[in-house]
Amino acid sequence: MTSEPARGPVDATTTNAWGSLTELSKNLRPDLRGWFAADPDRAQRLSYQAADLHVDLSKNLLTDEVLATLVALADEVRLTERRDAMFAGEHINVTEDRAVLHTALRRPSDEPLTVDGQDITADVADELAKVYAFAEKVRSGEWTGVTGEPVRTIVNIGIGGSDLGPVMAYEALEPYVQDGLDVRFVSNIDPTDVAQKTADLDPTTTLFIVASKTFGTLETLTNARLARDWLWRSLVAAGAIEDSEDGRSDAVAKHFVAVSTALDKVAAFGIDPENAFGFWDWVGGRYSVDSAIGTSLAVAIGPDAFAELLGGFHAMDEHFRTAPLEHNVPVLMGLLNVWYVNFRDAHTHAVLPYAQQLHRFPAYLQQLTMESNGKSVRWDGTPVTSDTGEVFWGEPGTNGQHAFYQLIHQGTRTIPADFIAVANPAYPLRDGEADVHGLFLANFFAQTKALAFGKTADEVRAEGVAEDLVTAKVFSGNRPTTSILAPALTPAVLGQLVALYEHITFVQGVVWGIDSFDQWGVELGKKLALEIAPAVAGDEAALAAQDPSTAALIAKYRELRA
Numbered sequence: 001m002t003s004e005p006a007r008g009p010v011d012a013t014t015t016n017a018w019g020s021l022t023e024l025s026k027n028l029r030p031d032l033r034g035w036f037a038a039d040p041d042r043a044q045r046l047s048y049q050a051a052d053l054h055v056d057l058s059k060n061l062l063t064d065e066v067l068a069t070l071v072a073l074a075d076e077v078r079l080t081e082r083r084d085a086m087f088a089g090e091h092i093n094v095t096e097d098r099a100v101l102h103t104a105l106r107r108p109s110d111e112p113l114t115v116d117g118q119d120i121t122a123d124v125a126d127e128l129a130k131v132y133a134f135a136e137k138v139r140s141g142e143w144t145g146v147t148g149e150p151v152r153t154i155v156n157i158g159i160g161g162s163d164l165g166p167v168m169a170y171e172a173l174e175p176y177v178q179d180g181l182d183v184r185f186v187s188n189i190d191p192t193d194v195a196q197k198t199a200d201l202d203p204t205t206t207l208f209i210v211a212s213k214t215f216g217t218l219e220t221l222t223n224a225r226l227a228r229d230w231l232w233r234s235l236v237a238a239g240a241i242e243d244s245e246d247g248r249s250d251a252v253a254k255h256f257v258a259v260s261t262a263l264d265k266v267a268a269f270g271i272d273p274e275n276a277f278g279f280w281d282w283v284g285g286r287y288s289v290d291s292a293i294g295t296s297l298a299v300a301i302g303p304d305a306f307a308e309l310l311g312g313f314h315a316m317d318e319h320f321r322t323a324p325l326e327h328n329v330p331v332l333m334g335l336l337n338v339w340y341v342n343f344r345d346a347h348t349h350a351v352l353p354y355a356q357q358l359h360r361f362p363a364y365l366q367q368l369t370m371e372s373n374g375k376s377v378r379w380d381g382t383p384v385t386s387d388t389g390e391v392f393w394g395e396p397g398t399n400g401q402h403a404f405y406q407l408i409h410q411g412t413r414t415i416p417a418d419f420i421a422v423a424n425p426a427y428p429l430r431d432g433e434a435d436v437h438g439l440f441l442a443n444f445f446a447q448t449k450a451l452a453f454g455k456t457a458d459e460v461r462a463e464g465v466a467e468d469l470v471t472a473k474v475f476s477g478n479r480p481t482t483s484i485l486a487p488a489l490t491p492a493v494l495g496q497l498v499a500l501y502e503h504i505t506f507v508q509g510v511v512w513g514i515d516s517f518d519q520w521g522v523e524l525g526k527k528l529a530l531e532i533a534p535a536v537a538g539d540e541a542a543l544a545a546q547d548p549s550t551a552a553l554i555a556k557y558r559e560l561r562a
């Protein structure tokens with residue numbers, strides 16, 4: 001039976017707050033220089049604490065009135081009602097008729113939560129205990145391959161949420177990875193990915209984790225078969241197994257485990273369900289890094305650090321669940337994004353980590369935000385009434401400074417940007433006397449300052465610049481940024497950061513009235529790829545069935561393919 005959320009979406013554009021925001025935006029003359037001059041407390045007033053994260057919103061194009069009206073908008077669209085429905089396990093993923101309970105993955109195990117008649121807290125704790133026991137076995141060397149060697153390399157095979165979260169977190173928490181263990185990630189169905197990632201591997205010390213919520217994803221299953229073939233071939237070549245049915249199944253048993261919600265399909269692939277870790281349909285792929293999908297990470301950093309990561313997630317969940325809206329960081333950041341998208345014509349949003357370990361964070365956020373909020377219909381099937389999902393993108397500072405910051409500083413578009421940094425680096429190197437991390441963060445502060453306050457024509461002239469070059473050297477300023485600072489990139493802080501963006505995404509989805517937890521938009525391409533594959537492989541009838549452009553491209557590919 002479909003469990004309907006209590007009420008349908010509110011059309012945000014019909015609210016009083018939306019009307020007021022439209023007026024406020026029309027009359028807004030952004031003036032960060034003037035605003036800071038007139039209000040010395042602005043930085044203080046517009047800075048917030050959420051768990052370990054210090055979040056400074058003061059360099060945004062925001063007045064007190066705008067902020068209060070955004071909060072009023074949250075009230076009018078019944079944000080807290082929907083938030084509470086999510087935490088309670090109501091089926092707010094309407095188009096898939098599912099609860100949305102990634103927050104349950106990180107709840108303390110002594111706080112039961114019954115959903116659809118099932119105490120899911122106990123289920124989560126049991127599965128986590130299984131993942132932790134496996135992680136300890138691999139880390140201690142108790143888990144061995146066919147020749148009795150311990151595991152040295154784990155290859156996670158997955159895509160989308162079954163890849164981006166684990167790889168992002170593995171890179172971010174690299175200083176916590178056990179010495180002698182290495183994790184690699186295969187995702188692309190381009191055979192280059194498997195070929196390159198296995199090229200220098202010793203099969204006797206390699207363990208594959210096939211991670212797929214559905215265990216039906218073409219890329220992942222194809223890559224898993226390629227990896228299995230590689231394993232068999234290389235173990236036979238090394239004399240480690242017999243080239244026989246028994247040899248091959250022993251190899252799979254000792255070198256393959258799986259993570260999925262579809263344990264029957266795992267068994268059909270040949271992986272013993274004993275060596276499989278489950279999760280539930282109420283965990284969306286892009287919200288699953290803290291489920292068993294994070295098994296590769298749990299092995300790499302160990303159960304204690306993984307538990308700390310979950311604690312960080314939970315701390316941000318609690319902030320989101322309980323802090324008053326006007327001090328609630330995910331709420332304010334989500335509303336600010338709405339402000340920029342719907343009232344200030346922003347089309348994109350940059351995320352700029354000043355922490356090399358977060359170099360995959362923007363890619364991770366792309367799936368989280370764009371697969372969630374790239375929608376044109378609301379959760380009741382009616383068309384959206386405003387623009388939705390902005391494009392998220394980014395690269396770590398300072399690399400981005402020497403690539404695309406020009407456009408952020410002097411281009412014609414408004415690009416809100418989140419700058420993220422930690423105070424204590426994992427590698428506190430010195431260049432002679434100089435603390436290199438300090439120099440690094442000087443860039444963070446300099447960029448946000450330049451974007452906010454710019455440089456006037458008079459200031460340029462005062463530097464003696466020739467008149468015909470003045471305009472080229474002017475910086476308009478009033479380019480919005482949010483600064484996020486944490487003490488260090490610990491597992492807890494990473495959990496807080498990820499949960500922060502999960503909830504920001506949720507807040508935007510509620511304002512727009514959309515189901516942020518389905519992803520029907522990826523289905524058509526998947527289906528067509530399967531239909532087109534025979535044409536690519538040489539089936540003339542399948543080729544003739546294609547539209548002229550696609551048919552011509554396939555024909556060209558076949559002509560070029562040696």
Ligand code: F6P
Binds near residue numbers: 211216285286
């Ligand atoms: O791209 C669509 C999608 O369903 C994502 O939402 C998901 O993270 C990814 O494919 C992988 O799916 P699975 O974990 O089922 O292999």
